[in-house]
Amino acid sequence: MEKLVYLDNAATTYPKPAIVYEKMDYVNRYLCFNVGRGSYKGARESADIVDETRKLLAELVKTEKPQYVVFSPSATIAFNVIVNGLEWDISKNVFVSPFEHNAVLRPLYSIAQKNGARLFELPFNKESFEFDAKAAKLLFEEHKPDYVFITHVSNVTGYILPVKEIAELARKYGAVVILDAAQSLGFVEVDLMELGVDIAVFAGHKNLYGPLGVGGFIINSCSNIDGVLKDAIFGGTGSDSLNLEMPRDLPGKFEAGSPNIVAIAGLNAALKWLKENIEEIRSKKKKLTLELVGELKNLGVKLYIPSDLESHIGIISMNVEGFRPEEVSLVLDRRFNIATRAGYHCAALVHRFLGTVEFGGTLRISLGYFNEKREIEYFIESLKSIVF
Amino acid sequence: MEKLVYLDNAATTYPKPAIVYEKMDYVNRYLCFNVGRGSYKGARESADIVDETRKLLAELVKTEKPQYVVFSPSATIAFNVIVNGLEWDISKNVFVSPFEHNAVLRPLYSIAQKNGARLFELPFNKESFEFDAKAAKLLFEEHKPDYVFITHVSNVTGYILPVKEIAELARKYGAVVILDAAQSLGFVEVDLMELGVDIAVFAGHKNLYGPLGVGGFIINSCSNIDGVLKDAIFGGTGSDSLNLEMPRDLPGKFEAGSPNIVAIAGLNAALKWLKENIEEIRSKKKKLTLELVGELKNLGVKLYIPSDLESHIGIISMNVEGFRPEEVSLVLDRRFNIATRAGYHCAALVHRFLGTVEFGGTLRISLGYFNEKREIEYFIESLKSIVF
Numbered sequence: 115m116e117k118l119v120y121l122d123n124a125a126t127t128y129p130k131p132a133i134v135y136e137k138m139d140y141v142n143r144y145l146c147f148n149v150g151r152g153s154y155k156g157a158r159e160s161a162d163i164v165d166e167t168r169k170l171l172a173e174l175v176k177t178e179k180p181q182y183v184v185f186s187p188s189a190t191i192a193f194n195v196i197v198n199g200l201e202w203d204i205s206k207n208v209f210v211s212p213f214e215h216n217a218v219l220r221p222l223y224s225i226a227q228k229n230g231a232r233l234f235e236l237p238f239n240k241e242s243f244e245f246d247a248k249a250a251k252l253l254f255e256e257h258k259p260d261y262v263f264i265t266h267v268s269n270v271t272g273y274i275l276p277v278k279e280i281a282e283l284a285r286k287y288g289a290v291v292i293l294d295a296a297q298s299l300g301f302v303e304v305d306l307m308e309l310g311v312d313i314a315v316f317a318g319h320k321n322l323y324g325p326l327g328v329g330g331f332i333i334n335s336c337s338n339i340d341g342v343l344k345d346a347i348f349g350g351t352g353s354d355s356l357n358l359e360m361p362r363d364l365p366g367k368f369e370a371g372s373p374n375i376v377a378i379a380g381l382n383a384a385l386k387w388l389k390e391n392i393e394e395i396r397s398k399k400k401k402l403t404l405e406l407v408g409e410l411k412n413l414g415v416k417l418y419i420p421s422d423l424e425s426h427i428g429i430i431s432m433n434v435e436g437f438r439p440e441e442v443s444l445v446l447d448r449r450f451n452i453a454t455r456a457g458y459h460c461a462a463l464v465h466r467f468l469g470t471v472e473f474g475g476t477l478r479i480s481l482g483y484f485n486e487k488r489e490i491e492y493f494i495e496s497l498k499s500i501v502f
Numbered sequence: 503m504e505k506l507v508y509l510d511n512a513a514t515t516y517p518k519p520a521i522v523y524e525k526m527d528y529v530n531r532y533l534c535f536n537v538g539r540g541s542y543k544g545a546r547e548s549a550d551i552v553d554e555t556r557k558l559l560a561e562l563v564k565t566e567k568p569q570y571v572v573f574s575p576s577a578t579i580a581f582n583v584i585v586n587g588l589e590w591d592i593s594k595n596v597f598v599s600p601f602e603h604n605a606v607l608r609p610l611y612s613i614a615q616k617n618g619a620r621l622f623e624l625p626f627n628k629e630s631f632e633f634d635a636k637a638a639k640l641l642f643e644e645h646k647p648d649y650v651f652i653t654h655v656s657n658v659t660g661y662i663l664p665v666k667e668i669a670e671l672a673r674k675y676g677a678v679v680i681l682d683a684a685q686s687l688g689f690v691e692v693d694l695m696e697l698g699v700d701i702a703v704f705a706g707h708k709n710l711y712g713p714l715g716v717g718g719f720i721i722n723s724c725s726n727i728d729g730v731l732k733d734a735i736f737g738g739t740g741s742d743s744l745n746l747e748m749p750r751d752l753p754g755k756f757e758a759g760s761p762n763i764v765a766i767a768g769l770n771a772a773l774k775w776l777k778e779n780i781e782e783i784r785s786k787k788k789k790l791t792l793e794l795v796g797e798l799k800n801l802g803v804k805l806y807i808p809s810d811l812e813s814h815i816g817i818i819s820m821n822v823e824g825f826r827p828e829e830v831s832l833v834l835d836r837r838f839n840i841a842t843r844a845g846y847h848c849a850a851l852v853h854r855f856l857g858t859v860e861f862g863g864t865l866r867i868s869l870g871y872f873n874e875k876r877e878i879e880y881f882i883e884s885l886k887s888i889v890f
Binding site: 354447 | 514516526530536575579604608614707714715743745748762765830831832835840842843
């Protein structure tokens, strides 16, 4: 194909809706002021965009308090803020799923090492990917969980984790539950109350179809984590400037530095587009996923997806016997102009879980709303011509 | 005036050169991939833009090692990375100038409090703003400096600090010197070797005329700070993904999360434009500054600028007897469509130094390359009509 076939949407969705590009360019040219730091008209208009975007996000996760929506430059920074904002000492037990991204694992590993806290892996069945609640309960009995970090959708396998079930169990032991919604928010329902999580972290540039440069976290207004979480990134806030400490109120407490109004405006446009089209986006992606899985199952390649396809969406990891994933990815790029990703996908634990360390990880195909059925067919034909 | 007269360039320069908007929109639409995480053509092209931007920045500060240029989402994040990456304990003495921004002061204050380290203010003459080297030497003798943080150009007063002199003295006592070049890089010469600083922090969206969403720091390749500074923000790097620790090499060690390729591309265009026009930009800004200072001196308002106008550029803080700065700023906006800024400008210490705490700070006028002489005249006329 002349045109790029983009199957790396888990890295960043591409393209974005045209309205996102248009809004960003407009705000860049006409409203790119320092929000909350000037009292002139343009700065106030920029501030209105930020406020409205908080409201749109709050609505998406069904919370009524937009001030509980905290913007960060990325989901990675958001996790660093949260992890550093929690209390740490030698008594602390942290649980993570084997599906976590390094944006969660690396800050946790560093701080656990430093403080002598202990990191545990939540138990999942290696064949079906099912959560082993019984084994988890035994673990929790033995090591009372303080913090539980769960990804909502695995960035390697597309597995939708049973967040509600895990959170419910963890809360029984008094744990704080933090959700990585980077791959889910937008096309999987994220209702903070219903899921029972204290905080959800989001990335603007993935399934929200917004731009790079904005992510953040949303605090469940019914959680008491708000009072517990210390500020962890310090700097100017445009408020209370004579004070060497950060302001105490949300969201200012966690938002240091000039807000990226251009990225936030892009996210604003994306969220409005999403709201209009959410049902269609979800059903199209589900359909494309099922088609792709079906075709790949016919080919007999090794797929790393959960047994229950109801718990799977958008992302497929695979390997073909006799081929390294990076070889396949390279030929798909060079000969067929298909963008996929090979390797470990910034997820340190999942490859031991999947048994893919020795293969150099997996070949990952990830779908977006703008993919078409004929692109999947073209990918399958191309793959066949390489490996058979 | 119908058209906005923008005199808040110290917050963020506005507008940017048209090429910056164009490049950002282009990359957003056609090259917005996850740099370093995919091996397909688009991702490689994006990576080339990042590499070239590092080279342009390295060239600007006259270092030969582009890998010593670290990108962060903002100067604020860069300072948090640096401050958290240094060693801290009860023995540490940190010196700051009274002109520092809260992006420096707040992270330092937090970490000093936590570790029992001591924060000192470097001595400057309150009338002339001159650095008091003699008093500083006495202070250094008594409290051996470990870290010295100096802003290059004060974001409140436009004072260009004698960085070389301060750094030379501090280095005699073995201190690490960190330069806040957020307000200087671009229009004041920043030669890391010549200035004798270990690290310089930059903001893409100020005098580099790039966009929001990209800042960072540049390590002096002759400094040994590189080996000392620990990683402080953790996450995915697209490399060595099975490792729970960050990679050891520069710049990857300090760059976690998806790079903001759109912002970096905008900065890339800005740096090329800057390189072409740097002499004209500097001389125009100097000229405008002198004109503005001259006019304001004629009006007899209180100016907070250094005695030696050779050490002053672009930013003027002022107050008018009988008026609160926010009143003047508000009327300038509402009645004359002039954007200025009133208050404390995210600088906690300088208002005690200037004696402006009780006034509610200052009215700040800050110039950019795109300001014109007639805008200054219009501002002066407007100001006169308000206060006389």
